[in-house]
Amino acid sequence: MSDYKTLKEAWVSEQTGSSITHVNAISSVALASIALFSVIHTRLYDGRAGPAFIPSFALLVLPLLFSMTLFALRPLLLTGLLLVPAALVLARTPRPGTTLPASQGALKPLPALTTYRAHMMLMTILGILAVDFPVFPRSLAKCEKYGVSVMDLGVGSFVFSNGLVSALPLLKDPAHLNAPLLPKLLAVVKRTAPVIALGVVRVVLVKGTEYPEHETEYGTHWNFFITLALLPILQVLMHPLLKVVPAVDSGAGIQQLALSPLGLDLKGYVKTAPRLGLISANREGIVSLGGYLAIHLLGLFTGTLVLPPTPAFFRRMRDAHKKRDDGNRNELGAPRQNDKTAIELASYAMVWWAVLGVISMPGLRVDEGVSRQTANLPYALWITGFNTSFILGYLVLDMIFFPGPMRKKRQSGGYNDREYGKEKEMRRAPELLEAVNLNALPLFLLANLLTGLVNLSMQSMYASDAKAMGVLALYAVVVCGVAWGVRGRRVKLWFL
Structure with a gap:
């Protein structure tokens, strides 16, 4: 086991990644799969009921x-294979009937956001096991120091997504930033303590079983669970600052300055410091924490745009709160203006990509490249630009295929509003993706346990492509089958 452990650690080390274009092309498959699913749902199922588990699993x-x-090396071919049948179905089936504007009510989940978060979680779940097999190209594995890859994208997107939904308390009550710090801090510590415990348990299990690990990823004892648990705590501690400096302006630049020789030269510390004490032994996880906090805050900022009915809602609520006018709070239940949200998301996406392009130009580079290891400014911009763009993509697909709730047409040719009132809203995220999103953390824990069991029961590094795909498909069926089995119910774990 020790020899295999050494070989496995060497196999996942010193990776330099792929390109942003390649990673985007791989990720575009997710949008194409949703396009095909949406076509089938609206044109063949008429929006009344979604496909069952097996077709949902096959499509999504x-x-x-x-x-x-x-x-992985020809992702655009796969995208084409999904879009061609979608185009054929569109061409051969009639467009659904007329639509009505979305009804008013309390703030409801945005289907495009549910789809985005579920797909992000599924790619993470699939990636953590797939990376252990040769069928998963090494260029998609986590980079050692600099570079971009699917695995590097996954961890950053996870942080961005969590930051996005953390905007909910601010939207429901703008005074949340001004609330007493200690009660908020105690509440968030209580909520995240189980995740920290999971991080500690993972350290014990990894060390105790000689499970292959990559020390330069986060350090000797640090892991992603610890980073994930600390970010909400740090966000609360920053509330006094966020009252003065918007979330979009906080963190990423400060992190880059701290990494550079003009600041604290933390980049040099990560590269050269010996692992002598607890801090230096975990220097990658500690140093990258500031960058991940910046990504978390950028996600929070994006959440204030996409979660409310209109992207201007939070700005108006914040201004009204300063004037002690709570009259605009009722707008939280207003119909969604997805067109305005899409325009604002597109604007910010172009800004993030443009800034990343400028600071990556020869002569203008602020670092040696994108680095997940230190979570530098290019990494934060890449993660933010990618996630903003893909949320926009899911939102645009929603606007195309699901412009509003469907009115039920009578055989006489008219529309029965009474029957329509009994109908559910036509647009909702695919049921399987809703199930994954609802129980994301329990499923992620299950996936980690199954990944450990697979790696302890076989030498995955030597598996053939056929064997690897069989194991990965079975693994995916088990995780998604559990999600499907408990759909509609939030699983409560005893330690959470």
Whole structure:
């Protein structure tokens, strides 16, 4: 086991990654799968009921698995294979009937956001096991120091997504930033303590079983669970600052300055410091924490744009709160203005990509490249630009295929508003993706346990592509089957 552990650690080390274009192409498969699913749902199912588990799994999960394995080097081919049948169905079936504007009410989940978060989680779940097999190209594995890859994208997107939904308390009550710090801090510590405990348990299990690990990823004892648990705590501690400096302006630049020789030269510390004490032994995780906090805050800022009915809602609420006028709070239940949200998301996406392009130009580089290891400014911009763009993509697909609730047409040719009132809203995220999103953390824990069991029961590094795909498909079926089995119910773990 020790020899295999050494070989496995060497196999996942010193990776330099792929390109942003390649990673974007692989990720575009997710959008294509949603396009095909939406066409089938609206044109063949007439929006009344979604496909059952097996077709949902085939349409929504298998394309993601294929995109990072068998089709990883030709992802646009897979995207085409999904879009061609979608185009054929569109051409051969009539467009659904007229629509009505969305009804008013309390703030409801945005289907495009549910789809985005579920797909992000599924790619993470699939990636953490797929990376252990040769069928997963090494260029998609986590980079050692600099570079971009699917695995580097996954951890940053996870942080961005969590930051996005953390905007909910601010939207529901703008005074949340001004609330007493200690009660908020105690509440968030209580909520995140189990995740910290999971991080500690993972350290014990990894060290105790000689499980292959990559020390330069986060350090000797640090892991992603610890980073994930600390970010909400740090966000609360920053509330006094966020009252003065908007979330979009906080963190990323400060992190880059701290990494550079003009600041604290933390980049040099990560590269050269010996692992003598607890801090230096975990220097990668500690140093990258500031960058991940910046990504978390950028996600929070994006959440204030996409979660409310209109992207201007939070700005108006914040201004009204300063004037002690709570009259605009009722707008939280207003109909969504997805067109305005899409325009604002597109504007910010162009800004993030443009800034990343400028600071990556020869002569203007602020660092040696994108670095997940230190979570530098280029990494934060890449993660933010990618996630903003793909949320926009899911939102645009929603606007195309699901412009509003469907009115139920009577055989006489008219529309029965009484029957329509009994109908559910036509647009909702695919049921399987809703199930994954609802129980994301329990499923992620299950996936980690299954990944450990697979790696302890076989030498995955030597598995053939056929064997690897069989194991990965079974693994995906088990995780998604559990999600499907408990759909509609939030699983409560005893330690959470």
